Amino acid sequence: MRQPTHKLELLSPAREAAIGREAILHGADAVYIGGPSFGARHNAGNSLSDIAALSDFAHRYGAKIFVTLNTILHDNELEPARRLIHRLYDAGVDALIVQDMGILQMDIPPIDLHASTQCDIRSVEKARFLSEVGFSQIVLARELSLPQIAAIRDSIDANIEFFIHGALCVAYSGQCYISHAQTGRSANRGDCSQACRLPYTLKDEQGRVVAYEKHLLSLKDNDQSDNLTALIDAGVRSFKIEGRYKDMSYVKNITAYYRQRLDAILEQRPALCHASLGRTRHFFTPSPDKTFHRGSTDYFVRERQMDIGAFESPKFIGVPIGEVTAVAAEHLDVSVSETLHNGDGLNVQVKRDIVGLRANTVEARGEGRYRIWPNEMPPALATLRLPHPLNRNLDHDWQQALLKAPRRPETAFKRLGPASAADGHQRRRRQR
Template identity: 60%
Template sequence: MNQRQKLELLAPAKNLEFGIEAINHGADALYIGGPTFGARAAAGNSVADIAKLAAYAHRYDAKVLVAFNTILRDDELEDAQRLTHQLYDAGVDALIVQDLGLLRLDLPPIALHASTQLDNRTPEKVRFLEEVGFSRAVLARELSLAQIREIAQQTSIQLEFFIHGALCVSYSGQCYISHAITGRSANRGECAQLCRVPCTLENRDGIALAKDQHLLSLKDMNQSANLQALAEAGISSFKIEGRLKDLSYVKNVTAWYRQQLDAIMAGQPQWQRASVGRSRYTFTPQPEKSFNRGSTDYFLHGRQIEINSFLSPKFAGEPVGTVSRLGDKWLEVQSNEIFHNGDGISYFNQKKELVGLRVNRAEGNRLFPAETMRGLSVGTELFRNHDQELEKLLEKKSAERHISVNMQLSDTDEGVSLQITDEQGVSASVALALVKEPASNPERAVTTLQEQLAKLGNTMFVADKVELTLSQPWFIPVSSLNALRRDAVQQLELARAAAYQRPAPSTQRSPLAVFPQQKLTYLSNVYNQQAAAFYQQHGVGTIAPAYEMNQESDEVSLMITKHCLRYSFNQCPKEREPGFKPESLVLKMGKDAFRLKFDCKRCEMHVLGKSKQSRLSK
């Protein structure tokens, strides 16, 4: 590991407002969608807003990355190329890319990050991406620490890893079930999230092993306990999922991971923060109170039970107790928690359905819900999925971020000068001409000078030290002193803006790099002629078109996932007695049925099916 490795906290930004708050709450970098071509079609932003966000982020040396990670049609390439230049001119620091056809276009000198949609799982794949010009690879969520370490040891590219938020059940970029059923492509930013709908699992005889459960829905990622291990394995960027989440989620979760990473870096000289400025909060970060489906660290330490969230894809909330008494319009909770008017309470009824209630009034542990209490009985476990007191704090201004500065007031021939220097060593100096008159009360004058200069108010700076190097304390009118301080702050902001440097793009663009595969199936998502030409240039002989281009298809893998229903239902031959023969399984989703195939050698499950067009034509 390089000395003083920078560790970056990367937060989601749905829009300009969310991005600014992510910075205020401690993010070192943001990722945001542009006007088009981002993998969250519902989270697009204008170039003008992205320019404003970049200007704000750069004040703290924070970066803005734009998700440019859909596959592109041939008729979109010209617009895509034009947009890359507009984003570069707006101050964007890097593009997150899935379609490798972009690398054959006339791109601006901007850093490129290989999206997790490229299915970055092996050292060979990541090394190739490094050789053709990527400066960072976003690794697959399914990787173990050992696999991450192996990739880091065999490459020198920056490695990014998701540490929090929703999990796609399929390998990213390898999910086609949304397009197969609805015509909406996940690789085009239009995922219908069919993995969150209820399903039925049947054996070959049509006997249901599970009925109307969310069998493809996973818990959410939470790597809070593994941040140091990830850093030691080679991860330098820690990514929070959530470009479609609400603002309180962004504030709360960003602040939580800021505190966790800072605690890890304290006393660890090999690491440093990737941006500057410290955030102060009006609340205590508690990620368990923001939207989540339960927590898992997934496969980081190998396969484990209960990575799934079969009962509901919704946010049940944190456990808060059980029902002890029921009245006509009230319930009492056996709990040590404090409840508030406006809290959200949830529970699972007898049908295992998640039911939500809003607390209209709380009198100690007696709660008066606004809704009718159905399916609730004594002993029912309760959860809180809306903490009104925390949400009230997060609705307001909940964080400030300041950069520490040292201030020095010195004599000049014409008067005095104020030099202000920030924690990175960037400085600015402003002079004030005045007739020097000794202060009538020197001790009081020293205190006044220091106090007035330290009043940095609503600026982005906070005074760490104010030093007076004067031959003696002078009388300086407070109005003049304030103007001197304002001018110095303004000049420092200009100096910081001038000193900011965007990350340089990779200088590697090897035309001789050989892609690890010589034959590409639809899984490589080749959707345009430039992408095909790119792969041909790098040694690929046979290239199948992207799944989205096929109107007719045989049965193919619509999902490839490490989540295994055999394992979940005690059918895994690796876990059972010798000679055990698992049953053939079919997954039913509404009127659609999908055969399941299990690759036990790779420990993967394939959800097999045909395209909707193909099925309708039969």
């Protein structure tokens, strides 16, 4: 029987340890998470004790924990960063995701280093340099095409990591200075002000308004679900989901979605295998449309795309499901293509604003027709020109199914032995 020669890693984000555990239960082979400091996400840090507990949990499944230490460091932070790296190593962390090359000159333990997307890796030369100086995995820029990824693959020994889902920046990662210029808050220090999600008015050289209060720098979200096989063939081995600010539902849903998509490929490709142990059973149907997104694009992976902007709104408006047909003082009538439930979240666009409501009571009035009594009736609904398009951004019944934890049975791992025997992962005892 032919043995697998390449491991594919599904890499999920975690704002906190509890989300990291759920990511692993829903199929992640690895989780990346912020430590106590120096991670490029303000207010997404975690204590060493939480990271140690998450590492212990992950290693039961042969999964790995990567900690982000990917801000640019000031001189007075070098020694605190070095001490933190030693403590993360003792906590059982498998790798650090870094941007500052000064870390390479530090006296640090033998922990794997991954080059962050903040390193702006777009060329063969940059990738080769990072591979040769010791990075075991590099995160390529989101803007690259399949031929560009393949060219880098052919030139380096390091593993290639690539973002397959989540938010897109309008600038190259690590090269955006809008936030710092406008507010003094640096994205390279983990404190981006999200200037690209703000509304702007565009005028031509005569001062005439071309676009008024549009989100002209806001991009749709990345979605490479239809390009996974091509990315594998181009050399990607770690498939990264963006979202260290995302909530539990998002991480569970998107992780499960890509776990199923990758598993379908693994079924057909005996030379490929999971990077962790066991299999995940899901009790819901994963769907990227059900949790936060701004629309989707596969960006420039296949070819340069024109329709990449989320210019109307950077918010999550959900999916179109029908129309509002009548509005009364305390209720509204709708005609929809989906089954509605008590607790659903709905919204309409009124001029430039997204007006949302929560369905307190939903009453069927015929096929595809419902009367809805919201928790609170938004006054703006009285101004609608009917019929008016209606979106749903929270499916209550689907969310309830999402709350059920999948079972990733540990009995399978007991037959295989500890993670170190199964996948070469070297476990370390945490120093007390």
